Amino acid sequence: MNWRSLLKHPGLVIGLTATALFALLALLSLVWTPYPIADISIARRFATPGPEHWLGTDQLGRDMLSLIMSGTLTSFTVGAMAVLIGAGIGVPLGLAAAIYGGPVEWVVLRFSDLAFAFPAVVIAILIATLMGPGASNAVIAIGIFNVPVFAQVARGGALAISTLDFVAAARLAGLSKPMIALRHLLPNIASLIIVQGTIQLSLGILAEAGLSYIGLGTQPPATSLGLMLRDAQSLFLIHPWLSLAPGLAIVVIVIALNIAGDGLRDALDPRLRNRGLANVAG
Amino acid sequence: MRVTKSFALASAGLLLATSLAFAQSTEIRVGAPLEPPALDPTAGAAEAIDVVVYQNVFEGLTRIDQTGAVQPGLASEWTVSDDGLTYRFTLHDGVTFHDGTAFDAEDVKFTFERILAEDSVNAQKALYEAISAVTVVDPLTVEITLSRPDGLFLFNIGRGDAVIVAPESAANNATDPIGTGPFAFVQWDRGSRVILEQYGPYWGEKPALTKATYVFIGDTATMTNALLAGDVDGTYNFAAEALPVFDGNPQFKVLVGSTEGETILSTNNAKSPFDKLEVRQAMAHAINRQEIIDGATYGYGVPIGSHFAPHHPYYIDLTNTYPYDLDKARELLATAGYPDGFSATLKLPPVNYARVSGQIIASEFAKVGIKLELINMEWAQWLEDVFANKDFDLTIISHVEPFDIGIYANPDYYFGYNSPEVQALNETLNATTDEAKRKELAQEMQTIIAKDAVNGFLFELAQTGVWNAKLEGMWQNAPVEGVVLRDVHWVE
Numbered sequence: 001m002n003w004r005s006l007l008k009h010p011g012l013v014i015g016l017t018a019t020a021l022f023a024l025l026a027l028l029s030l031v032w033t034p035y036p037i038a039d040i041s042i043a044r045r046f047a048t049p050g051p052e053h054w055l056g057t058d059q060l061g062r063d064m065l066s067l068i069m070s071g072t073l074t075s076f077t078v079g080a081m082a083v084l085i086g087a088g089i090g091v092p093l094g095l096a097a098a099i100y101g102g103p104v105e106w107v108v109l110r111f112s113d114l115a116f117a118f119p120a121v122v123i124a125i126l127i128a129t130l131m132g133p134g135a136s137n138a139v140i141a142i143g144i145f146n147v148p149v150f151a152q153v154a155r156g157g158a159l160a161i162s163t164l165d166f167v168a169a170a171r172l173a174g175l176s177k178p179m180i181a182l183r184h185l186l187p188n189i190a191s192l193i194i195v196q197g198t199i200q201l202s203l204g205i206l207a208e209a210g211l212s213y214i215g216l217g218t219q220p221p222a223t224s225l226g227l228m229l230r231d232a233q234s235l236f237l238i239h240p241w242l243s244l245a246p247g248l249a250i251v252v253i254v255i256a257l258n259i260a261g262d263g264l265r266d267a268l269d270p271r272l273r274n275r276g277l278a279n280v281a282g
Numbered sequence: 283m284r285v286t287k288s289f290a291l292a293s294a295g296l297l298l299a300t301s302l303a304f305a306q307s308t309e310i311r312v313g314a315p316l317e318p319p320a321l322d323p324t325a326g327a328a329e330a331i332d333v334v335v336y337q338n339v340f341e342g343l344t345r346i347d348q349t350g351a352v353q354p355g356l357a358s359e360w361t362v363s364d365d366g367l368t369y370r371f372t373l374h375d376g377v378t379f380h381d382g383t384a385f386d387a388e389d390v391k392f393t394f395e396r397i398l399a400e401d402s403v404n405a406q407k408a409l410y411e412a413i414s415a416v417t418v419v420d421p422l423t424v425e426i427t428l429s430r431p432d433g434l435f436l437f438n439i440g441r442g443d444a445v446i447v448a449p450e451s452a453a454n455n456a457t458d459p460i461g462t463g464p465f466a467f468v469q470w471d472r473g474s475r476v477i478l479e480q481y482g483p484y485w486g487e488k489p490a491l492t493k494a495t496y497v498f499i500g501d502t503a504t505m506t507n508a509l510l511a512g513d514v515d516g517t518y519n520f521a522a523e524a525l526p527v528f529d530g531n532p533q534f535k536v537l538v539g540s541t542e543g544e545t546i547l548s549t550n551n552a553k554s555p556f557d558k559l560e561v562r563q564a565m566a567h568a569i570n571r572q573e574i575i576d577g578a579t580y581g582y583g584v585p586i587g588s589h590f591a592p593h594h595p596y597y598i599d600l601t602n603t604y605p606y607d608l609d610k611a612r613e614l615l616a617t618a619g620y621p622d623g624f625s626a627t628l629k630l631p632p633v634n635y636a637r638v639s640g641q642i643i644a645s646e647f648a649k650v651g652i653k654l655e656l657i658n659m660e661w662a663q664w665l666e667d668v669f670a671n672k673d674f675d676l677t678i679i680s681h682v683e684p685f686d687i688g689i690y691a692n693p694d695y696y697f698g699y700n701s702p703e704v705q706a707l708n709e710t711l712n713a714t715t716d717e718a719k720r721k722e723l724a725q726e727m728q729t730i731i732a733k734d735a736v737n738g739f740l741f742e743l744a745q746t747g748v749w750n751a752k753l754e755g756m757w758q759n760a761p762v763e764g765v766v767l768r769d770v771h772w773v774e
Contacts, residue, residue, distance in 0.1 A: 041645075043573075060577060133658070219656075219658045220656065221656055234524050237503075237506060237524070238524065
């Protein structure tokens with residue numbers, strides 16, 4: 001796989017570029033924003049976009065561009081941490097289900113069914129209500145509903161590969177089940193996990209926005225795109241821009257991640273087949 | 283109106299048209315941001331209870347009018363003994379509760395004994411603790427004896443906390459309120475609305491409205507749309523940030539009035555570094571009051587310099603005691619031993635004015651080196667941590683009780699202010715009935731509290747009602763909690 005073949009998937013390029021752009025803006029906010037986001041000045045509130053404030057100012061006179069940069073960082077961080085939690089727990093569970101089968105598989109599958117049966121955001125609301133609002137609890141809440149998704153994907157991918165000859169060869173060579181999972185199954189389902197991770201990242205960003213919007217996510221003075229929407233909603237009829245700016249940011253980020261995810265799947269799927277065969281041959 | 287009429291004429295004939303026209307002119311749907319947890323005003327502190335039932339379903343011996351003055355209620359007249367300890371009330375004849383039972387002196391006795399009982403759940407029990415005896419003289423005369431004079435007694439018995447209930451129905455008032463008021467409770471669709479209907483046999487002047495529905499809408503954007511769409515006819519306190527939606531719209535009128543809510547930056551006076559006067563003075567100098575008022579109330583709040591309502595006759599303007607002056611604030615901090623400022627927490631209850639004021643104050647204090655960590659809390663947690671356990675540095679809260687300067691005389695109150703001088707003044711004030719003398723004492727208290735910079739005094743909350751332009755008779759001010767419907771009527 002080289003860069004030229006990546007370029008055959010324009011969706012991937014567009015999606016990744018847009019995602020990278022937002023990620024860079026977000027990371028930049030760690031060291032620099034046009035104005036500090038805690039810098040409140042009622043005198044300059046509701047400024048329209050202009051040379052001084054590119055995206056205007058909000059109801060507390062804070063610079064909208066700075067808020068969106070910082071809010072995007074929160075959204076990305078929460079989404080990414082939730083994906084790490086989901087993959088970190090879900091993938092080992094899914095692999096265990098695939099290689100051990102029997103009661104282990106039954107438990108993992110029933111757990112997934114249970115988690116899937118609840119709408120994801122409802123679980124998140126439940127967790128945020130029990131543990132109190134806040135960005136870290138939003139991470140845990142969103143992470144938990146990521147677990148069954150990754151478990152299912154890992155199990156499905158692993159099952160498809162485990163019947164192949166190279167796995168049988170490894171078994172004959174005396175490798176233990178966990179070692180087979182680690183050395184032979186995991187590398188071959190990595191691309192699946194990455195694609196799923198991209199999709200879950202966009203869902204996580206949406207979920208964070210949703211939780212913050214209903215007041216269970218990020219708390220002021222920190223900010224997130226969802227929190228900006230929440231603050232702006234009662235002003236929508238008077239200052240629609242305050243809702244539109246963070247709303248559009250969420251839409252663009254989520255679309256970018258989804259396009260990138262689709263592109264990744266297209267780009268990586270054939271590779272999975274090829275590499276799998278190559279491994280068998282090797 | 284004309285449109286409705288002709289449409290109805292065309293579609294369903296004259297009879298329907300008359301009833302439609304009639305229906306619109308005597309019914310009201312009031313939007314309320316909070317649903318009450320129960321409907322018994324004598325057993326809960328929630329303002330939402332009084333909003334629905336005070337003076338509508340329930341009445342007290344006296345009633346508070348919209349200027350805050352005491353008017354006769356179920357008691358048509360009263361006399362006070364010379365020592366100010368015995369009140370003799372003459373009750374109205376022919377008053378019945380909504381379940382048909384008669385109202386008499388026994389109900390009054392029952393009500394006050396219930397408030398003062400050992401297991402009473404009345405939120406303002408302390409206000410009535412001066413009552414030592416309630417004696418039934420005859421069915422229409424009742425005598426209340428106090429253990430000490432109480433200048434606010436007649437006001438306090440007019441509050442929602444002391445409305446008269448009947449022994450037959452009191453236990454069920456939380457879900458099925460039975461009072462003597464002009465409106466009887468019909469039904470409560472939980473999560474949605476409460477319906478009241480005019481009580482036919484009402485003893486007093488009949489209200490113009492025949493039916494009132496309180497619709498509970500928690501979200502500002504939803505309330506805005508409900509008002510614009512005509513789903514509700516008005517709301518008594520609409521979020522100030524969205525008021526411009528109704529500016530210049532001839533279908534609506536905006537009523538801006540006063541409340542009893544002194545919004546303060548409550549400071550834990552018992553805790554270092556806030557036990558130092560210089561620190562509190564420095565914080566007072568660092569507060570840009572107008573910016574907070576503009577930011578949190580969109581300019582509708584009224585600045586205060588002490589803990590007293592600006593519309594009260596005893597009020598004196600102390601807003602310039604510690605004017606906004608950052609240099610002075612830094613100087614005082616240095617004198618107090620904090621030349622580089624200090625860090626503290628600011629715990630905020632879940633109300634918009636507190637959350638927004640908190641962010642602004644944090645930004646203002648940062649300029650003199652005081653770093654505030656904002657901690658957002660739910661009500662239950664705030665009440666426990668801050669109010670009950672006094673585990674806080676700073677908090678922002680509106681004290682909505684009328685004439686509540688007495689809290690500064692209680693050293694065990696959550697902000698821990700202990701001033702023997704104020705305590706002595708308060709005792710004298712409570713025992714004084716002479717108006718001029720009371721005013722003097724109250725002003726002296728206000729001044730000492732302002733000079734001691736006990737708390738950061740921010741603003742008096744405003745009440746901003748939005749109503750259909752054809753409605754008249756709503757209360758503009760809120761001297762007590764409640765949305766009183768007795769005078770509300772439609773005009774053409």
